[in-house]
Amino acid sequence: MQAWDVIIVGGGSAGLSAALMLGRSRRRVLVVDAGRPRSRTAAHMHGVLGRDHTSPLDLLAAGRAELTRYDVVVESGEVAGAVPLDAESAGADGLSFELELESGARHAARRVLVATGLVDELPDIPGLAGQWGRGVVLCPYCDGWEVRDERIAVIASGAANAHQAQLLRELSDDVTFFTGGAALPPATREGLEARGIAIEERPVAEVLEDGDGRLRAVRLDDGTELGADVVFVAPRAVANDGVLRELGARFMRQGGAQQVIVDDDGRTSVRGLYAAGNVIGPRSSVPWAMATGNLAGTAMNADLVEEDIRRAVERRG
CATH class of the missing domain: 3.50.50.60 (FAD/NAD(P)-binding domain)
Incomplete structure (x- = not known):
């Protein structure tokens, strides 16, 4: 089982933005991407400063290319199961979660970000x-x-x-x-x-x-x-929130649908579990999704730094 600082589930604009911030902080990051972005049927995206009237898939490809200079791995696949780890299973690395992919590969991480977007039901x-x-x-x-x-x-x-x-x-x-x-x-x-x-x-x-x-x-x-x-039209937006539910995040009813509860930095009710992008709200703006990923990435790194400080102090004592 491979161990990571952060596993990001979802390789859209939110997930890749978070990976960029974490990679630049020298965190070991795995991005698991199912390859079905919400915008895959659109030829162009608009209202994205600097990339107006360009392909949303080109944006994601450029984002992946940017990540190659950092310690970020992007893997195609889907999460088949997710569980929190107890103190004994966490070990010295302070791992908090274990995810199993449909391929059978198992990965553990100190933090998990879910950025799996949503499905538009027409x-x-x-x-x-x-x-x-x-x-x-x-x-x-x-x-x-x-x-x-x-x-x-x-x-x-x-x-x-x-x-x-x-x-x-x-x-x-x-x-x-x-x-x-x-x-x-x-x-x-x-x-x-x-x-x-x-x-x-x-x-x-x-x-x-x-x-x-x-x-x-x-x-x-x-x-x-x-x-x-x-x-x-105005489709019914259905969040791909299965991983959040498996890991025990709290939800609330809003606008006729269940929505995961997060703070301004994407923290859920579960320690170490974050969410960003359209899985936390059915907005269609690429810049908004990117911003939520950016904030979640920096918040997770700050969270890990605080944990690293505590562990370093404990080792000295």
């Missing part, structure tokens, strides 16, 4: 999933500029979608809000109508594409087709 509308990341997108800030002045459809799956439509109205005069047959609160309807946003109350049956695979229309359940160049 509304169950035929054709929607096939266009995800291309003709069907989520974030007006991430994708709105690219579809300015085009025909924008917003398919409601919750109250947040009305705000989505209002944000997109800044970018196009042709915005249609599909309610899915749900009744709109009077104030919401008034705000949409006042801003010239079309309201379509007939349920959506399908999202259609042309012969070249580009989104072309939204078909309603009565057969009517309404032309659209892009569809915005």
Whole structure:
């Protein structure tokens, strides 16, 4: 069983940012990456200073390349099991956790960071999933500029979608809000109508594409087709938090979902266990995920330094 200062589960922008900070502090770090980043279907990312309109996968590749100058190992795989270690198992190295990968390899670490992101569960509308990341997108800030002045459809799956439509109205005069047959609160309807946003109350049956695979229309359940160049939705965000649960982290209900409890530096309720990125909150901003990883990396190193001080003092005594 290999021993590390820190094992990072998840090699996205949060996990790699943490690894960078820890590697620069000469910590032995293992990054275990399943290779399924949330942004893998997107051709470009936006609003990332210095890398606007570049590939998110290129960003991760560049991050991995930067780590090669430090004592960081990136390994492809998934965690099959995770357990805390008792004092006897921890030994002189002060190991706190043991992780087993699907390959059967076993690793132990003094600290663990979980940065496994989340999965977007799309509304169950035929054709929607096939266009995800291309003709069907989520974030007006991430994708709105690219579809300015085009025909924008917003398919409601919750109250947040009305705000989505209002944000997109800044970018196009042709915005249609599909309610899915749900009744709109009077104030919401008034705000949409006042801003010239079309309201379509007939349920959506399908999202259609042309012969070249580009989104072309939204078909309603009565057969009517309404032309659209892009569809915005608000998927249900489901955190990949299995490792956090296995290791006993505390959760709270927020926004209708269970969310791991962390402090500003990513510490969970379990000593030595940290979390960063979209696994702690369903924000879609790459800079935000990077920042949470950066903070967690520095906090873990500071935590390890304090432990190193205590152990050094104990040896002297």
